[in-house]
Amino acid sequence: MTTVQETAAVRYGIWVACPLAGAAAGWGLGLAATGITTLGWFPFQGVFQLFTDIPQPWGTVVSLGVGAVAGVVFALFWASEMMSVEVSAGGVALRRDDKTFRFGRDEVESAFADGRQLVLLGRDGSELVRETSDLSRAELERAFTGQGYRWRDADPFAAEFRMWVEHAPDLPADVNALFTARRKAISKYETEEAAELAREIRKRGVAVRDEKKRQYYRRER
Template sequence: MTTVQETAAVRYGIWVFCPVLGAAAVWGLKLAAGWITTLEWFPFQGVFELITDIPEPWATTAAVALGAIAGGVLALMWAAEMMSVEVSHDRVTLRKDDKTFDFGRNEVESVFAEGKQLVLLSPSGAELARETSDLSKNRLAEAFRSQGYRWCDADPFANEFRMWVEHAPELPADVNALFTARRKAISKYENEEAAELAREIRKRGVYVKDQKKRQYYRCER
């Protein structure tokens, strides 16, 4: 079995790097608060004036604590986006956040990467999974090829995708409703919500991908 995942330095380092970076950033902003209050054009003057009124050492302590907490939240979001891929002759397993996607060897006919997305295709051309990660495309290709899977350099069904428009006549009403909800999630940068809605759309035999915040789809054959 071959496992592809982020390096240990990344998986564990984010829990140190992000809080330290957040603490440093907010502490720096606190140091600059006095200067910022002299810039009449700068927004949120009341906030920075309030910061300058907080006595030391409480101002520094609060700045560092808030920055570290914000950094911890960033690390949590980063960790949720990480994915590990386990490839064997018998199975392919994708793990992301608290979700596991498991497929038998006979279910997976071919695999490719499109941008940051790993896509698994069935023998009929159905998309089994389309998941985003920062994993190396070369490492993924090597892992699948070493276990005997067909790795494609591009999407063999790329020409079948068309741009989604409101109330697309080709699609059922419930699928159009999911596309509408997904468009709102994309506009609000709610990536996990958009991914979950894409999975719901996939269950209905429609496959979706994004290009410049536009949704494109193809239907199951």
């Protein structure tokens, strides 16, 4: 079995780098607070005034602490977005946070990278999964070809995708409703909600991909 995942430096380093970066940002913000409170047009004046009202050295301690906590929260979010891919002779498993997507060897026809997304195609040409990650394309290719899977250079069905519009006539009402909900999620940068809605659309036999904030689809059956 071959496992592709972020390097140990990234997986463990974020728990040090993010809090340190957050603490540094908090310290800098604390230093800038006094000057910002003199700018009447600057937003969130109350927040910066609060910093200036805290006596030293506690003001610096609070700035460092708030920044470090923000860094930890960012590290938690980053860790939850990391994906690992396990490729074996028996099948493929994609793991992210508390989600695992498994596919047997007989289900997977091929795999390819579409930008930052890993896509697995089924024997009937349908998309089994399309998940975003920062994993190396070259490492993914080596993992799949090393276990005897077909790796494609590009999406063989790219020309079949068409841009989704409201109430697309060739899509069922429930699929159009999912696309509408997904458009709202994308506009609000709710990436996990958008990804979950894409999975629901895929279950209904429609592949979906994005270009910037536009949604594209192809009917698979």
